[in-house]
Structures are given as structure tokens and as C-alpha cells.
Amino acid sequence: MIALLLLAKVQASSFIEFAQPASKDVTLQAVCKLPELSDGERAMLPVIVRAMTRQTSDYLRSDMIRMTGGYEPKVVVMPDVVRISITTPSAAMGNGITLLESLSRRAPLFQETLDTCLQSTATTGWPQRLDPPTSLKKIKRAEALELYRKVFRPSRITVGVGGGLTPGQAAELWSTKVADWQEKLVKDSLALKFLKTEPPTEDHGPLLLSLESPELIANDVNLSGKFLALIAIGAGKQCTLYRTWREKHAWSYRQEAILSPTTNGWKPRLVAQMEFAGDRSERAVAAKTAVQQDIDNWTENDRSRALGMAQGILLAGVRSNPLYLGSSGPLNDDLEGRTYLETYWRQKTGRPWTPEKMLAEMGLIGLKELKELAHDMVDAATPRFIGGQ
Amino acid sequence: MNVLIPLLVMQIPALPPATRLRTILPNRAVVQVERVEGASGVVASMWFATPQDKAGNNRFRHLLEHLVAKGQKGDIDQRVETAGGLLTASTYRDAMCFEIRCPKSSLPTALKALRDITSTRLYTADEIAHECDVIAQESATRTADDRMSVAAWNEAYGDGGTDPFGVVDDMRSCSPTALSSLAASTFVADHASLVVVGDVDVDATSKAAAGVLVGLPASKKASSTRALGKPGHAMADAPGFATAAIVPGIQNTPSIAALMAGLALASSLDDGAFTYTPTAANGLMIVSGPDQTQSDALTYAKAENLIGIGRILARKWIRRYLESVDGIAYIRGILGCQDPGLNPENLLELVDSIDMAQFKEALAKYRRPQALEVTGQ
Numbered sequence: 219m220i221a222l223l224l225l226a227k228v229q230a231s232s233f234i235e236f237a238q239p240a241s242k243d244v245t246l247q248a249v250c251k252l253p254e255l256s257d258g259e260r261a262m263l264p265v266i267v268r269a270m271t272r273q274t275s276d277y278l279r280s281d282m283i284r285m286t287g288g289y290e291p292k293v294v295v296m297p298d299v300v301r302i303s304i305t306t307p308s309a310a311m312g313n314g315i316t317l318l319e320s321l322s323r324r325a326p327l328f329q330e331t332l333d334t335c336l337q338s339t340a341t342t343g344w345p346q347r348l349d350p351p352t353s354l355k356k357i358k359r360a361e362a363l364e365l366y367r368k369v370f371r372p373s374r375i376t377v378g379v380g381g382g383l384t385p386g387q388a389a390e391l392w393s394t395k396v397a398d399w400q401e402k403l404v405k406d407s408l409a410l411k412f413l414k415t416e417p418p419t420e421d422h423g424p425l426l427l428s429l430e431s432p433e434l435i436a437n438d439v440n441l442s443g444k445f446l447a448l449i450a451i452g453a454g455k456q457c458t459l460y461r462t463w464r465e466k467h468a469w470s471y472r473q474e475a476i477l478s479p480t481t482n483g484w485k486p487r488l489v490a491q492m493e494f495a496g497d498r499s500e501r502a503v504a505a506k507t508a509v510q511q512d513i514d515n516w517t518e519n520d521r522s523r524a525l526g527m528a529q530g531i532l533l534a535g536v537r538s539n540p541l542y543l544g545s546s547g548p549l550n551d552d553l554e555g556r557t558y559l560e561t562y563w564r565q566k567t568g569r570p571w572t573p574e575k576m577l578a579e580m581g582l583i584g585l586k587e588l589k590e591l592a593h594d595m596v597d598a599a600t601p602r603f604i605g606g607q
Numbered sequence: 608m609n610v611l612i613p614l615l616v617m618q619i620p621a622l623p624p625a626t627r628l629r630t631i632l633p634n635r636a637v638v639q640v641e642r643v644e645g646a647s648g649v650v651a652s653m654w655f656a657t658p659q660d661k662a663g664n665n666r667f668r669h670l671l672e673h674l675v676a677k678g679q680k681g682d683i684d685q686r687v688e689t690a691g692g693l694l695t696a697s698t699y700r701d702a703m704c705f706e707i708r709c710p711k712s713s714l715p716t717a718l719k720a721l722r723d724i725t726s727t728r729l730y731t732a733d734e735i736a737h738e739c740d741v742i743a744q745e746s747a748t749r750t751a752d753d754r755m756s757v758a759a760w761n762e763a764y765g766d767g768g769t770d771p772f773g774v775v776d777d778m779r780s781c782s783p784t785a786l787s788s789l790a791a792s793t794f795v796a797d798h799a800s801l802v803v804v805g806d807v808d809v810d811a812t813s814k815a816a817a818g819v820l821v822g823l824p825a826s827k828k829a830s831s832t833r834a835l836g837k838p839g840h841a842m843a844d845a846p847g848f849a850t851a852a853i854v855p856g857i858q859n860t861p862s863i864a865a866l867m868a869g870l871a872l873a874s875s876l877d878d879g880a881f882t883y884t885p886t887a888a889n890g891l892m893i894v895s896g897p898d899q900t901q902s903d904a905l906t907y908a909k910a911e912n913l914i915g916i917g918r919i920l921a922r923k924w925i926r927r928y929l930e931s932v933d934g935i936a937y938i939r940g941i942l943g944c945q946d947p948g949l950n951p952e953n954l955l956e957l958v959d960s961i962d963m964a965q966f967k968e969a970l971a972k973y974r975r976p977q978a979l980e981v982t983g984q
Contacts, residue, residue, distance in 0.1 A: 288923025471745035530691035534648030
């Protein structure tokens with residue numbers, strides 16, 4: 219059970235503690251809210267974060283592994299935030315704070331490192347394929363450093379620390395480390411703003427169909443109900459997508475309803491990998507119709523199943539979760555995942571993560587309303603195919 | 608005297624509740640229950656070691672997994688999901704796994720569902736054909752890393768390293784009786800292990816879990832084995848490169864040394880990866896990278912520079928399995944169904960015991976002439 223111990227403003231960055239006394243480890247999950255970025259800046263940022271973990275001005279990657287007892291720090295760019303994840307044994311928490319400060323303030327971003335990272339093969343999981351970044355032919359070190367300082371600023375960073383911690387200790391250490399971190403005025407760089415980008419690398423991966431609905435904003439009053447509707451449509455093996463796309467038609471093996479992070483909220487998508495040779499627009503229409511017809515036939519059994527799945531997802535770590543907050547899918551139900559979720563949610567919505575409350579709100583949604591919420595999202599969805607030959 | 612005895616009894620300290628219990632049932636199936644205080648859910652994980660393949664039916668194991676996971680009446684998922692759980696199934700080279708994660712209160716539903724899975728029936732040709740269509744879609748999800756691994760295993764182990772995914776066109780030839788025969792040889796007590804992990808009462812849960820496996824028949828046949836693989840070179844339809852150490856089961860000291868060496872080598876590469884499925888059988892530990900020009904770096908990396916990092920990473924690799932609910936269920940299940948005597952805790956001790964000479968021997972396994980090398984194209 220995670221107990222919220224301390225919420226503090228430390229040096230204009232927020233700091234939250236979640237104690238889990240039984241844990242032998244401590245994790246630091248820093249959520250850096252992204253400013254408005256141009257296409258060029260969005261293309262450059264993943265290269266910068268890859269370079270950050272190769273070395274800082276203080277530590278090489280091998281040093282970082284030693285300091286953390288084997289947990290390699292991870293820095294990941296999401297559409298709405300940058301996530302820095304550092305885990306150490308409890309006794310080495312100070313090392314974690316030291317590394318976090320070094321990563322966010324002193325990445326040298328040497329030209330050679332940037333050049334190597336620019337060539338690194340991008341991951342090809344669903345999140346990256348659904349929202350592929352534009353690419354760059356070349357990155358100049360001076361521009362990379364400008365963007366690094368624009369993104370990593372104290373006022374943008376919320377730090378969550380979870381695990382076997384001594385209350386207040388991490389906040390005090392962080393406060394000491396960043397006491398001299400002043401937020402300087404950053405002028406928008408014209409060079410960065412008008413950076414010439416290349417189209418995304420052509421995707422020849424397996425064909426994906428994505429039915430995409432309008433964005434849900436972070437403070438949507440009906441968020442719980444819409445989340446429940448997405449679970450009913452596309453989470454688990456008795457959901458609509460599994461029953462129709464996989465079992466009835468054998469169109470897919472993997473099919474899910476997902477919520478992809480956006481700047482202001484999340485985008486609902488119904489996604490499946492589909493190998494077929496026929497007409498794509500016909501398939502898209504047939505796929506959407508199959509979902510709509512199945513929703514029409516929902517019974518109390520479907521609502522009960524969705525509520526059961528919601529309980530499993532929100533309270534028991536079941537991973538068939540539409541909320542795609544990880545770099546390759548849902549978060550894991552481990553110390554890092556739970557601490558990040560608490561930190562991210564507070565930063566994104568301004569409210570704590572309260573799964574019990576969300577579940578209670580879901581329980582108030584009757585079958586009729588559930589169908590309406592589902593139809594609202596699916597009827598407004600537009601199809602998009604990604605990849606394939 | 609009568610007054611003294613109650614006082615003495617009151618002073619005897621209560622034993623702390625057991626955190627782990629392993630039970631070997633009369634039919635030799637193994638039940639393992641582990642309490643993790645404060646865990647948010649429960650994992651019940653049922654494992655069956657791969658049987659010997661005299662009839663040549665093991666190539667249909669993946670198909671069998673797909674079909675039996677639905678349950679006899681096809682209603683397992685509805686029951687489990689309404690109770691807040693999720694059933695997943697996986698086929699590995701040396702084992703098959705059916706796992707349910709659920710709220711603690713739904714554990715009885717989960718255990719009943721797992722018991723239902725072992726009660727198989729004769730599947731129709733139409734059911735087999737439909738599932739082959741689904742597996743054909745699944746084959747499109749396989750990654751470049753998968754193809755690299757398959758190439759390595761085929762070259763090192765030949766038929767003994769058959770890809771557990773199977774070949775879809777081959778599966779289409781599977782008859783209902785062949786599948787039934789495979790089920791009968793797979794779901795046997797001697798090679799079955801059920802692991803339950805969560806914030807549970809160990810004694811009560813062990814009794815409940817025993818009910819899942821107690822009805823399984825005994826077979827008295829050994830599970831599948833394979834001779835140690837051979838080094839060589841393979842090509843793969845995937846970018847990058849890989850080099851694999853040919854290793855005995857994980858419980859052996861040379862394998863732990865190879866684990867340390869492989870993890871250290873992978874961490875020295877840009878975007879390097881280390882792949883190994885823990886097993887009691889002979890296997891492969893694979894270090895891979897997307898950039899072939901880095902493969903030379905592996906040849907010249909010095910043991911003195913790597914042993915420290917290797918030890919740290921190997922400890923962390925093992926700890927991750929021993930300290931998370933999912934990890935505990937996985938490592939105890941996959942090893943327990945192959946050899947109930949295997950104790951994953953011993954692996955940490957082995958890591959600490961590896962000396963420089965052993966580490967250098969392990970490093971050599973990733974290099975010619977001992978390694979299995981894969982070149983991507």
C-alpha cells in the first residue's frame with residue numbers, strides 16, 4: 219500500500235513521497251512536462267535522451283550501473299512528458315538523487331554521442347509506430363544543448379520517490395542538490411523552431427489498423443465512464459474486439475483499446491495488427507461496423523465483466539490496461555510503475571491518483587450509459603492504416 | 608505448579624507466519640506458495656514441462672496452448688474477467704504456462720479455472736483450422752529479435768532447439784487425435800508445478816492449490832531433454848548481430864558465470880540486449896546488438912573491466928525474479944516443473960562465488976570458436 223507522506227515544493231520543482239516500508243529498493247520517477255515544441259524539437263528530443271544516459275559530465279554509463287546496484291537509469295520521451303526512472307537499493311538512495319540531478323542538469327551531449335544516437339535503431343512498438351516522430355539528418359551540439367535546457371527546468375519537473383525510504387530524506391537531499399538551480403529565461407530559438415526535418419522513416423512493419431477517436435482531456439468529467447467503456451470494448455479476452463476481430467473473423471491476434479498520451483490528455487484508439495491482402499477501406503468499415511454491432515448487443519454480463527476487469531486493472535495489477543503510459547504499453551505493476559503513475563497523474567491532472575474512487579464512479583455507470591459512451595467514441599472514430607507492404 | 612505452566616506458555620514467542628511453502632503431492636505434482644506482504648494482486652501460475660516427443664507431436668504445442676486456454680466450455684475468460692482477473696498462456700521450449708493474475712478475493716475462481724484447463728477434450732478440425740488462422744496473425748507480430756533467436760537455436764541445437772512457436776502450415780495438418788495425444792502427454796503430474804504468489808495465507812492457499820493438480824495422472828516418463836548444442840554461424844532475416852554462449856541448465860556454475868559475462872557484454876554495447884529464458888535444460892544465452900560494427904568490441908572486451916559490472920547486473924537480474932510477484936511465479940514455475948529440487952535462491956550464492964578464471968572461461972563462450980554467431984541481413 220502506498221502512503222502519501224510528503225508533498226512539497228522544493229526549489230520550484232514538486233516532490234512527492236510514497237512509502238512502501240517493505241520494499242528493499244527506492245525508485246525516483248521524475249516527470250518533466252514538455253513545453254510546446256516544434257516538429258524539429260520533437261524529432262531531436264529522443265536523440266538527446268538517448269545521449270543523456272550514455273554519460274553526464276559526472277558519470278559514465280558504467281558508473282551509473284555501479285551506483286544503482288545494476289539498475290540502468292532510463293530516460294524516455296512520451297508525447298506529453300519526459301520520464302526519468304532511477305532505482306537503487308534503499309541504502310543507496312543518495313546515489314539516485316545524485317544521478318537524477320546530474321542527468322537533468324549536466325548532460326554534455328558531445329557531438330560524437332549525438333551522431334551515434336541519431337543512428338540508433340528506434341524501437342518499433344505500437345506507441346512509436348502509432349505516433350512516429352519526424353527525423354533529422356544531423357544534430358548540432360549547440361542546438362541540442364539549447365533544447366536540453368529548454369526542456370529540463372526546475373519548474374517543469376515533478377519528482378516522485380517511492381519504496382523503502384526514510385520520510386523527508388529524499389526531499390532534503392534533492393533540495394540541497396538543486397539549491398543553486400536557477401530558472402533562467404529562455405528565449406525561443408529560431409534555429410530550433412525552424413529546424414528542417416525529414417518525414418518519418420517509412421514504416422514497413424506489420425500492418426496496423428487504428429480507429430482513432432477525438433482526444434479526451436485530462437479533466438474530462440466523464441473520464442471514469444469512458445475508461446470503463448474502453449475496457450468493455452478492448453481489454454481482456456471477452457471484450458468486443460477479441461470476440462469480433464479475433465474470434466469471429468480471425469482478422470487479428472492482438473487487438474486492444476488504448477489511451478495514448480497527448481499534450482492535453484489522451485487519445486482513444488482501437489488498434490489491431492492485421493495481415494491481409496484485401497481492400498483496406500472495406501476492412502476498416504467492416505471492423506468499425508463489427509464493433510458498433512457488438513456494442514448494441516451488450517448485456518449486463520458485459521458490463522459486469524468490464525467492471526471486473528476495471529477492478530483487476532486498477533487495484534490488482536492486471537496488465538490488460540488501456541492506459542498506455544509506458545514506452546511500449548501499459549505500466550508494470552511494480553515499484554517503478556506505481557510510483558510513476560502516482561507522480562504522472564498528479565502532474566497531468568492536478569489531482570492524486572485515486573483508483574478506488576475511479577472504480578466507484580465506474581460502478582455508477584449503467585448499461586445504457588455505458589453503451590452511449592462507447593458509441594460516442596467509436597462512432598466518431600476515423601480509421602488509419604500504418605505499415606504493411 | 609498449575610500457575611507456572613500458563614505463565615511459561617505465555618512467554619513462548621509465537622513463530623512468524625511462514626512466507627513460503629512447497630508441497631509435493633502424492634502424484635508428484637508440485638505446489639509452491641509464497642507470501643509477499645502488501646502485494647496488490649495474486650498470481651496463480653500453472654506450468655507443465657515439455658514432454659518427450661516420441662510421436663512427433665511437440666510441434667503442435669503452441670496450437671494446444673491456444674485451444675486449452677479457452678477451457679472445455681469456452682467460458683473461462685468470462686468467469687475470470689468478471690472476477691477481476693486475466694488469464695494468459697505461453698509456450699516456451701521447455702514448458703507451457705497458464706497464468707491468472709487477479710484480486711486476492713478472486714483466487715478461488717482462478718484456481719477453479721486452472722483446474723478446468725487441464726480437463727481437455729477432443730477438438731474439432733474446424734476449431735483447429737480457426738486457431739491456425741489466429742496463430743498465422745500472431746506470427747506477424749514476431750520481432751527481429753525473435754528471428755535472431757530462432758536462427759541461433761536452429762544452428763546450435765538442430766531439432767533439439769525447435770522453435771516453440773511452431774510452423775503454421777505444419778499445424779494445419781494436426782489431427783484432433785494427435786492433439787489429444789499431446790494433451791495427454793503434457794498434462795501429467797510428474798512435470799506439473801503450480802505457483803501462487805501474493806499476500807496470502809501460505810497454508811490455506813497450499814491446500815486450495817493442491818486441488819488443482821491432485822487429479823492429474825502420473826506418467827513416470829522423463830520430460831524432454833536435449834544434448835548440449837554446437838557452436839557455429841547462422842544468418843538471420845533481421846538487422847544487427849548476435850553472439851550466443853552454449854550453456855547447461857541455469858543451476859550450474861558455468862551458466863551463472865555466462866550470465867554475468869553476457870549481461871556485462873550487453874551493457875557495453877550501444878542498444879545491446881541480453882536474452883535468456885531460465886531453464887534447467889541446456890540452452891543459449893544471447894547477446895545482440897543492432898550495429899554489426901560493434902561485434903568486434905565484444906571480442907576484445909577485457910574480463911578485468913567486465914567482471915564487476917557483470918556481478919552487479921547478474922545479482923540484479925536474479926533479484927528481479929525473486930522479489931516481484933510476477934518474477935517469483937515465473938522462476939519457481941518454469942524451473943519447478945522441470946526439476947522440483949531446483950532452488951532459485953542458490954543462484955545468488957553462485958554469482959558471488961564466481962572467480963576471475965571462471966569469468967574468463969565464460970567470456971570465451973561468447974567468442975569464436977565456442978560461440979554461436981548470427982549475422983543479420
